[in-house]
Amino acid sequence: MKRLAALLLIATLPLAACGQQAEQPAAAPEAKPGLTLNDGRLVLPAVKGNPAGGYFTLVNGGDKAVTLAAVTVTGAARAEMHETVGEAMSPIAKLELKPGETVEFKPGSKHVMAFALEPSLAPGGTTEITLTFEGGDKLSAPLKLEARGAAAMEHMEGMDHSEHMN
Numbered sequence: 001m002k003r004l005a006a007l008l009l010i011a012t013l014p015l016a017a018c019g020q021q022a023e024q025p026a027a028a029p030e031a032k033p034g035l036t037l038n039d040g041r042l043v044l045p046a047v048k049g050n051p052a053g054g055y056f057t058l059v060n061g062g063d064k065a066v067t068l069a070a071v072t073v074t075g076a077a078r079a080e081m082h083e084t085v086g087e088a089m090s091p092i093a094k095l096e097l098k099p100g101e102t103v104e105f106k107p108g109s110k111h112v113m114a115f116a117l118e119p120s121l122a123p124g125g126t127t128e129i130t131l132t133f134e135g136g137d138k139l140s141a142p143l144k145l146e147a148r149g150a151a152a153m154e155h156m157e158g159m160d161h162s163e164h165m166n
């Protein structure tokens with residue numbers, strides 16, 4: 001009896017190993033409990049080659065402060081956090097959210113700037129934003145792709161992003 005069981009086990013091993021490998025997630029970002037990103041949208045530039053603006057609402061519903069350290073946008077070679085103050089704009093290196101705090105990324109305020117966009121990013125589609133927090137936690141959420149509207153145009157027109165282009 002014991003011998004038969006052992007043989008059966010050996011026979012099923014390669015199958016089990018295959019199944020396991022297939023189910024292994026390919027470095028899926030671990031979502032931090034209590035953190036949510038809502039109303040994500042990426043406003044595409046009117047002129048090809050210009051950066052896109054990323055906007056969303058980030059809620060820290062957890063009981064610990066978190067520090068947002070980096071952003072990436074699928075389909076953009078590079079993404080940065082910026083803050084517009086008056087006419088000027090400066091990069092945000094890190095952004096702390098206290099427990100229960102909500103931060104809005106919106107035109108004329110904090111925003112994400114996405115550079116070197118792939119042509120596949122078109123209005124009506126979606127892409128993904130991934131936020132990386134200090135300590136390595138990540139949060140991914142969809143961004144709706146939008147054409148630049150009149151209101152956004154007015155806001156962006158006065159900005160010079162050339163200093164951010166490498």
Ligand SMILES: [Cu+2]
Pocket residue numbers: 082083089111112113161
């Ligand atoms: Cu900017």
